[in-house]
Amino acid sequence: MKWHVLTPYLQSRHQAWITEGLTHHQFNVIPAAYRHDSLRARASGRDWLDFLGQSLHARREARPGDGFLTAFPPLATTTGAMKRLHLAKGPVVAWTFNLGTLRQGLQHWFASRALAAVDLFVVHSRHEIEVYSHWLGLPAGRFEYVPLGRTWRQPWLAEDESRPFVLAMGAANRDWPNFLRAVALLGYRTIVVAPPRALAGLTLPPCVELRSGLNREQCQSLSQQARVNVVPIENQATASGQVTLLEAMMFGRAVVATRCPGTLDLARDGEHALLVPPGDVQALAQGIEALWQDAGLRDRLGRQASAHVLAEFSEQAEARHLQRILDRFNA
Template sequence: MKWHVLTPFLQSRHEAWMTEGLVRHEFNIVPAHYEHDPLRARATVGHWADFVRQTARAHRESRRHEGLLTAFPPLALTSAALKRVTFRRGPLVAWTFNLGELYGGLKQTLARQVAGAVDVFVVHSRQEVARYSAWLGLPEDRFHYVPLGRDLQAPWLDEDRERPFVLAMGSANRDWATLLKAVERLGLRTVIVTPPRTLKGLHLPPQVELLSGLSLQECRVLCQRATLNVVPIANLQTASGQVALTEAMMMGRAVVATRCPGTEDIVRDGDTGCLVPAGDPGALAEQLQALWHDAPRRARLGAAARDHVQTHLSVAAECAQMQAVLDRWA
């Protein structure tokens, strides 16, 4: 089967992506030709116009029986809409179908009108199978859980033992209010990496430092130097925080995360990390304090976390599962 690949982050036809690890299929990358900002708050009308133009290019380049493979919900939905109006026969696979929240009203209505044209939704949390099924009014067997994979990177730095700190990174659906209450209670030095807009209206205690606009390499340095990596999540409907969580685990670091969709699929509580109840600063503070003073336990959790990522959460592991999804049309 020939697949035409639409992602917002591939800018040329020759960029490497997950498709290079798949066999028995042919892939045509349809370049985005627009700037993709993964930290933006919401997609604007201009962004949607970009998605529509990219989708139209994919349709012009493909035959009616060939497949479309999309990344993220906007391109999945624009491709589904065009598939409906052009009566395409080829399959449509929506990889990383992940919404920050389950909207109601007109957004849900429009999504339901076109989503039936998607043959398989690939989600990265088991709980999302039932939730997206109900939200879109489609059978659960249309949704396939595949753990999100990372390009493996070996750690190269140790903890900063002279100036220890707690690190939290990310922008989407972070529960900064709960984290700030917890670290203020403990007085722990804390570094938060996020766009300033996500902290609007919140008071930062004096021991909290805000950073933004860092490169991936700079984030990985902080991740390794931190005493603890924390992923506080406010979203209990869909998966959030998986990239930050997996990055810290990949670097062999102890992590504390909110128990919610996505984190429950990645962390085995007490084995590869620690999970705490949502919106509970007391429970978070208690877990942080216990790990802060227990270096041997942090080391054990970090080693188990890295082993788990290498075995189950690599790009190679994700490709093996995506291979099975696409082979339905081999």
């Protein structure tokens, strides 16, 4: 079966994705004719026109019976809307379906109608199956959990022992107020990587340095050099912080993370990371201090976390799940 692949992260038909190596299917990448800003809190009108244009491009290249494989929720929405308007007839699989915010009003009305045309939603948190099923008014059987995969990379930097620091990164749904309170209690050198708007209105303690505009390589370098990585999450409805957590675990670094939908499927408390209750400043500070003071604990959690990511969350494992799911549509 032929699938037209829509993602904002592929600007060329020849860029590699997890579809590489899959059998019994053909894949046609629909290049994104735009640059997606992954740090933007919500899509603009211009963004939506870009997403719609990509979906219409796929429709022009599709033949009857071809499928559409999206890897970004707005593209699932525009492709679903296209199908609802009878501009396309093939199956739509929404891979990596994750919404940072469950909006109401007109946006909910439009999303629920457009996304009703999606045949299968693939989520990376078991909790999200019930949440999205209820929000969209669709059967839970239309949603399937698949562990999030990451391209495996060996660490290339050691911890910065001369100037140790705590690190927290991210833009979406981070619990910055309680994180800043926790590190203020401890006074440890701390680096926060986030757009300035994410911390608007907050006062940074003297121990905290804000960095913005870093690329992925720079973020991964900091993750390796940090003594303690922290993933503080405020979102208890859908999954947030998964990529940041997985990459720190992949590099074998000790992590303190909020117990929430975005972390519970990735790490077991005390085995792969320290998970603390949401909104609990004292528990967060205690978790950071425990790892800061105990090199043996950091080493044990880091080694177990790295092995766990390699076994369960590799891109190869994710590709095997994709093969299994797409094969259903060949039957």
